[in-house]
Amino acid sequence: MRIEVDIHKTLRSNGRDFTLDVKFACNDDLGMVFGPSGAGKSLTLRAIAGLEKPDYGRIVVGDNVLFDSMAGIDVRANERTVGYLFQDYALFPHLSVEENIAFGVMRWWERKLSADAARRVAELLDLFELRGLNKAYPTQLSGGQSQRVALARALIRRPDLLLLDEPFAALDPLLRGRMRAELVAIRSMFKVPMLAITHDPEDVSALAETVIVLNHGRVEKVVDVKTAPYRDGEGRIVEGSIRELLTGTDKAGPPSLPRKTIRAVK
Amino acid sequence: MITSQEVFVPLILTLKVAGWATLLATIAGVLIAYALARLRFPGKEVLDAMMTLPMVMPPTVLGYYLLVLVGRRGLIGEWLYDNLGITLIFTWQGAVIAAAVVAFPLVYKAARAAFEGVERQYEQAARVLGKFEFEVFLRVTLPLAWRGILAGAMLAFARAMGEFGATLMVAGSLPGRTQTLSIAVYEAVQAGKDDVANFLVIVTSIVCISILLASGRLLRPSYAA
DSSP: OOEEEEEEEEEEETTEEEEEEEEEEEOSSEEEEEOOTTSSHHHHHHHHHTSSOOSEEEEEETTEEEEETTTTEEOOGGGSOEEEEOTTOOOOTTSOHHHHHHGGGOOTTOSSOOHHHHHHHHHHHHHTTOGGGTTOOGGGSOHHHHHHHHHHHHHTTOOSEEEEESTTTTSOHHHHHHHHHHHHHHHHHHOOOEEEEESOHHHHHHHOSEEEEEETTEEEEEEEOSSTTSBOTTSOBOTTHHHHHHHTOOOSSSOOOOHHHHHHHO | OOOHHHHHHHHHHHHHHHHHHHHHHHHHHHHHHHHHHHOOOTTHHHHHHHHHHHHHSOHHHHHHHHHHHHSTTSHHHHHHHHHHOOOOTTSHHHHHHHHHHHHHHHHHHHHHHHHHTSOHHHHHHHHHTTOOHHHHIIIIIHHHHHHHHHHHHHHHHHHHHHOOHHHHHHHOOOTTTTOOHHHHHHHHHHTTOHHHHHHHHHHHHHHHHHHHHHHHHHHSOSSOO
16 A cells, blocks of 8 residues: 655754654555654654644545645544554553453443444454453553554554554563564454554564655655565565665665675674 | 431531532533643633632632622622522522532642643544544543542532531521531531530531542552553
8 A cells, every 4th residue: 555655844842943854655565664763753653643733745545645734634633544553552541451452443422342343352352362361451461462452452443554653662572573473464464554663673674565764854765675685586584684774884875785795794 | 405407407408518519610620620731722821820719719708709790789690680580699509609619629620630640642542543532531531530530529529518608608607598517517606505516516527537538549549550
């Protein structure tokens, strides 16, 4: 699915200005916005979700124009069918796991879930291995469990796009690898396009198809990492190539390091 | 001898007046607190100060203001009497208004602090999950602020029960109609009925202490955020 972002926003805090001036398009179903903290990654993601209003610009997800200052379009956050995974998950502390997951499909006057919604909640509980935890409260969950609840909660509405804000930053390093694999599985199972932000090159290596590099509120480069020189003949990631790309040590454009060199370095 | 007329009538009346006053103060307090906690507009802190004013002003001064507003010739009172035939002065409803105004800042302050303590991220999560503002308020903000609001409402109830000055100004001291506990204590002492005064004082103290204990419990969070 195609995502087009072209937004401008100036933030003022403590007398210091930060200008976000971001323009990119992503045709792949797994885009990753990479950059150091303070680069404007979160702001960009929040603008796509409708949680932050750009000063001007345009945001298009698939066939839906979500924001277009020229045309006076600004779809409200609750009417954009995008899922959002908050960095620390933002699970509702007063609701159980089950109620958190059901939140998006329950109207305010309903005390009980409809049969259809209850079936979907049960499916998701199974899928995310949360069955025994359905009555638990968020404070009783581990980091990995919290993340699975947050994913289930976002996916129950079958969003057109899933936005992930530093999905692995809150997890300990051992868990990260597992959750990356889990995210790949979710992606193929739900067929949901994703746009994630990260400052960890490992995330990009493991998941990205397109990487958007952000720095100081601007897009430095947009790189398709599905093919050579980032992948070998079998589609496996070429070791070190992504790190090379992201650290920007290479001045002559995308790295075209022969694999021999990498082996030699190792 | 203490007669039930001397004790239970004022007690029941006081509970009725304080109950209604708390209800009114809570509804108004929650709505205004939510608006002030979430909206940004010029003069917000001036409005906040005005909402807190009944807490620091002498109750008799408040009572006087209320007379000016809801008295038979008052700004609102005249309209009420001419159009609806309602008189508030020297009625238990008048006592409710007086107690509600005096108790309002307690529930307003508690509700504002409670709303400001609700992390915005939970509301944003609800919005992204397709909820419009009213649903966000009802299903996320209010439940998360609920305990603070309830604690404030209980303090407001205790304050309304003890209301004396403004109530006396607006509703007077008509035995069986507007004579609440605190006014009855005053009247009993004035009349030299020490046994009645003692009994009323003990009843009032027990009710107020129970409320403070209960609201203290509510203020302790059950789930750490």
